[in-house]
Amino acid sequence: MARTTYQELLDAGVHFGHLTRKWDPKMAKYIFMERNGIHIIDLNKTLAKLEEAASAIKQIVKSGRKVLFVATKKQAKDIVAEQAKAVNMPYVTERWLGGMLTNFATVRKSIKKMSNIDKMTKDGTYDVLSKKEKLMIQRERIKLENLLGGIADLNRLPAALFIIDVKKEHIAVSEALKLNIPTFAMVDTNSDPTNIDFPIPANDDATKSITLITNVIKQAIIEGLEERKRDKEEEAEKEAAAAKAKVDSGEEPAAEVAPKRERKAEATEAKDGE
Template structure:
C-alpha cells in the first residue's frame, strides 16, 4: 500500500527545486523539467525512492535500533524535533557538533555531565553552592540541553541517520560515511545524492514538504516499532506455552514414575491379608491333627 499519493506530494510543493543555475548535475536523473528558471523534481521517482527509504528504515527500527534525525535549518528543526519525540527517536536540531559520531565517547561524557547536574539538584548538593556557582552551572546545563538534549538517551551509535538538506548537514554525512552508518535524506536539486544511501528527491526548503516527508518516515518507524512489539508478545506467549508444556510433561513423568510404586504398595497390601489367612489355616490344621490322633488311640486300646 502506498504511503502517500502523487497529489499529496504536489499539494505540499515537494516538486519545486532550486534555480537552474544552482543545480548539481548529479541530480539530473531526478529532474523532470525546467520551468521559469526553476527545476521541477520528478515526483514519480520521489514516490519510488520514498517507498524504498520507508521500507528500509522500518526494518532497521524493527530490529530494535535507533535512527538519528538531523535538521538544523530554521524551517525544519521544530517539525523534526516534534516528530522524532513522538516515536522516541534521538534528534539534533540546533547545531551538529564536529565529532558527534566519530568521537561519540566524548559526547557521552558531556551527556553524563548533564545528568550529574540534574542529580545535584535532586540530592541537595546544588542548594549549598554559592549564587555565582549556581548561575554558572545553570548556564552550562542550558547549553548542554540545547546541544545534546535530543540525544541524551542515545547510549550507542545510531543505526541510521535521517537528514533534511544534505548540503547543510555535510559534516554529519561525512561522519556517517566514515563509520558506515546508512543515511536517509531529503535531497534537493542543489545537492549531491551520491553520498546518500537512500536519497529522497524533494524540496527541502518548504515546511509543508518537510512535514509531509518526515511524517511518512515517522509512520514507517511506528510500523516497525509496532511489529517489534507484536513479535515480542508472540515470543513471550510461546515461551509461556513451552514452560507450561514442560511443567505438564514433568508432572506426567512424575505420575508415570509413581504408578509402579502405587501398584507395588497395593500388591503388598493385598498380599499381607492373604498371607495371614494362609498362616491361620495352617495353624488350625496343625492343631486339629493331634486331637484326631488322640481320638483314634483309645479306640484301638479297647478293641484289644
C-alpha cells in the first residue's frame, strides 16, 4: 500500500516550485512544466522518490540506528521537532553548529555539560551558589538546550539525515558527505539534488507540504521500529524454544538457561541505548 497518494501531494501544494529565474538546472528532470513564471514539480516523480526514501529509512531504523531530522527554517522547525519526538529520533531545529557531525566529540562534551548542570540542580550543589552564578548557569542551560536539546540522547553519529531545504542546511549536507552518512531530503526547484542520496522533489516552503512529507517519513520509521520489535520477540521465542529443547533432551541443566537469556537481553538493551 502506498504511503501517500498523488491527490494528497496535490492538495498539500507539494508541486509548487520556485520562480523560474531562481531554479537550479540540476532539478530539470524533476520539473513537469512552467506556469505563470513558477516551476511545477512532477508529482509522479515525487511519489516514486518518496517511496524509495521511506523504504530505505525504514530499513535503517529496523537495524536499530538513528535518523537525525534537520530543519531550521521558521515554517518547518516546529513540525519537524514534533514528528521527530513522536518516534524518539534526534533533531536540530534551532541552528546547525558547524562541526556537529565532523567534530562530534566536542559536541558531546557540550551535551555532557548540560547534563552536569541538571545534576547540580538535583544534588543540591546549585542551591549553595550565589544569585549571580545561578543566573549565569541558567542562561547557559537555556542556550545549550536550544542548540543541543534535540540531540541530548545521541551517543554516536546518526546513521542518516533527513533534511528540509538542502540549500539552507548546506553545512549539514557537507558534513554528512564528508562522513559518508546517507542523506534524505526535501529538494525544491532552487536546490542542487546531486549531493543528496535520496532526494524528494517537493515544495520545502509550504507548511502543508512539509507536514505531509515529514509524516510519511515518520510513518516509515514507525514501521521500522515495529518490525525490529517483532523480530526481537521472534528471536527470543526461538531461543527459548531451543533452550527448552536442550533441557528436555538433557544437554543442558535448566538452572543455566535462564541466566544466559537474561544476560543476552541485557546486552541487547545496552546496544539499543547507544
